[in-house]
Amino acid sequence: MKWPRHRDRAILAATPLVVVAAWACHHDTRLFVAATLNGVTLAALYFLVASGFALIFGLMRNVNLAHGSLYLLGAYVGYTVGDQTGSWYLGVVAGALGAAVLGVVLQVSVFRFMPGQELRQALVTVAISVVLADLMMWVWGADIYQLDPPEWMYGSSVLPIVQHYPTYRLILLVLAVAVGGGLWLLLNRTRIGMMIRAGVDDRMMLAATGVNMQFVFAVTFAIGAGLAGFAGVIGGSALSISPGEDTRYLLASLIVVVVGGLGSVAGTAVGALLIGLSEQYGLAYAPTYGVLFTFLIMVATLFYRPQGIFGGR
Template structure:
């Protein structure tokens, strides 16, 4: 029973990281209808920059903020230089962002090499916390759960109760009418794209703190965020949360009890959901 509880806690931690990555992807893909297959690169940029700043300043918190800002800056440049000129052309967006992700991955590999980097965590979160029924459990993993809840709540409040959120929801339904009402739609799209990139960079630092920072993590988290968003539904934060929980638990339970079929369990879950709900659990046509 104790082993099962540890596996479930690990699944919850993994789900929270997937949720933060998928939040950014859901904002960009689900709300803006922008195909961004370089989303994993934003995760990796945030992780590497956060690690560098953490080492230079001896502050994990500054690394957290710097990694998020670096990913936001790269996202802004990508949206203005590459994606703004290809709005509505999904094929060109897909090709451009795939090429961009390859370039970023090679640049990071050239600069940092193929080594695996570990974050130096503050003493307060580097130790273990005793949980009844589970025993000592990594404090940084518990912090990840709290951060994911705060990120999800903040994004939900922004989209639900602010003028920015109302404009975004209106743009999803009728962009032309929103522009006719005087809103600068391109600037709105840029803000949402940067917000999604910031959250992804934040997830990069958090994920790198729990696991490690290494080449190839961009592809892993891009694929996982795609599966999460497809299961949960495009543009839905509750859907991203539910999809992340399902994927995180299925991965960890699969690795613990039937490791040879762990990957097929995740994609089998996606197929099962789409067979019943073609637009995802919380998606709409």
């Protein structure tokens, strides 16, 4: 049986959530709307982290299990710079650049020498993530930090039904939409994007045209790692920064990319939305078993659509 087009895939993926929404809204509309808003804004954060992972893992086929460490490093660097300078904006830039630099170092010193060796890449990056976690614990300790955003991002916005909702979470959603649009334009409407996609499909042919493949992949890795660091500062401002967040967001990125499909920006967005909503609906309506919903979605996807909802053949 031929699989439906992208639009139909999204409809099929959203059908279970629509059923849950109809039931939940009938029982308690206010709780349902609040859980939905929390799920969508959590999905926005997951998308920011997973979009970088999708570039590195989905497009370049590099198994970077240190991606969560890039998120946490960006958060710590952003917090430190923001705290020292009093500028949240400088903290965001510093966090993204710090993670991007480390990403380039990983590409040049690690992934460059093991193309196509997925198991070796996984083992090496797990070791790197453990070392980075210990180093960050040594520098920043086990305390919980939070970077305060600018004053105009504080407060709440008046929305229907829930009345007041944190403004910063809505800004987070806008940022995720902007990043998603920017990534799509980068990959589909720019020269570097075309080189990235061509290099993934046939690296030797692209190199034969005179393109510096190592430069292309270093740029790609910098963008993916920079997005992780950017998400670290954004997420650290919305929630908190503490040891263990690297593992949490690495796992979330893996699930989102597996569900959405490798190398697809739209798939990453849909996967993030499914996971974010399922987590918040689970917390709202079945807190004891809520964590199972995420893994049920992943298992169902792997069973019926192993390449992901928007993945290729």
